[in-house]
Amino acid sequence: MDLLALVDFNLVARHGGFGRAARATGRPKATLSRRVAELESSLGLRLFERGARMLKLTQEGKALHERTSGLLNEIEQTATAIASGGDKPRGRLRISAPMLFSQAAMGKLAAGFALKYPEIRLEVTTEDRPVDMVEEGYDLVIRVNPDPDESLIGRIFLHDRLVVVASPDLARPADNTAVPAVVRGDSGQPTVWKMTDSSGKTSIAVEPVLYLSSLFMVRDAVRAGVGAARLPLSLVSHDLTDGRLVSWGDLDAPPTALWALYPSRRLLSTRVSAFLDFLKQAFPDGAPEELASYINS
Known part of the structure; x- marks a missing residue:
């Protein structure tokens, strides 16, 4: 399999179209189209359904994107770290967090994290709805008592009642x-x-x-x-x-637990690891009193 073609396929899948991917990356649209066509030919699969005004991943294309995008990100991050002579976290980190936790603590957390890791571009979106981490491009989500999801792994970092x-x-x-x-x-x-x-x-x-x-x-x-x-x-x-x-x-209600979740198929990036460690430092015991002190400090 042509690795460059796989990279271009993921660019198009992530941006939702050849034109959007070309504008976002500066790559020629014709080159992206040719690379994806070559990948489809080598695999004997159609990866996109092409309409007059839309481009949609097929079932096979979605599976390929989910299983390879994280690996390619890891390869890129590793290469960048080696080239710069270290493994200092850098790059974009997208997080989805629930409304209450965002209002109470996320601004302070984000500011502290940005000061500690200036080479990470942190983007936090506040929403209570379930999100598709792969489809929507999130690296980590914070959720309260999430439903079991075999595609996600994570850890509890706070308890409340x-x-x-x-x-x-x-x-x-x-x-x-x-x-x-x-x-x-x-x-x-x-x-x-x-x-x-x-x-x-x-x-x-x-x-x-x-x-x-x-x-x-x-x-x-x-x-x-x-x-x-x-x-x-x-x-x-x-x-x-x-x-x-x-x-x-x-x-009389189930205890409340705040989870930090990420896709299990993705190797844990240094950016996500850094944020998980930062959460642990902010709330070492995960007790509600710690969050209360954090809010009022």
Whole structure:
């Protein structure tokens, strides 16, 4: 197999067309087209479906792109490191991170990482939706309690848990009277919260009075005394310590884990390794109190 043809095929696949790849790399469009045609001929496979206005990977083309793009990136990175006389991380690193973690800590993390590794061009996109790492060109994604995916591997770098909190001025009812609640999202929220407090398993009836799209907004509303809320411990740890909020108990819910994930078929690049090490240095024990301190430092 012609390695140069394979490189050109991956360029076209990554950019979504011969014209786009040519403009992005400065390579002649005709050369890219010829190289891909030669690769298809040598393999006896059609790698692209060519339409009048679009170019789409075939099933075989998608499989070839997924299995070779990471290897080619590793070859390029290794060659660059050897040529420069070292293995210092450099190049582009694309990361997808969830909204709450991005708002709380990603700006500070990104700045610290950029200062430590000035030759890495870090790009962070904030989104809660599932992403296709290969198709969308991400090197690493951060996700909360992700669904199992055999194509991805990774590690947990932070733990958290949900607690029910309220302003000290909001009395917790002794009977089944519904408590005003601030919730994230829209209507359709549960009207009973099950939790564990100092006396054991218990529950409270709630009546949502305010719907907000951000947990930071929910926290601020709870501080103002509007109602109780379910919030991550990391987000309210300092409020609880300072007495601005009080805890009514731990919510009965699965523990929260933040994962750093990357494709298992790709050799782990020095850029990704550097960022994983940086996360470990920022949160050595992975405890919610560490994230709380990081947010407030």
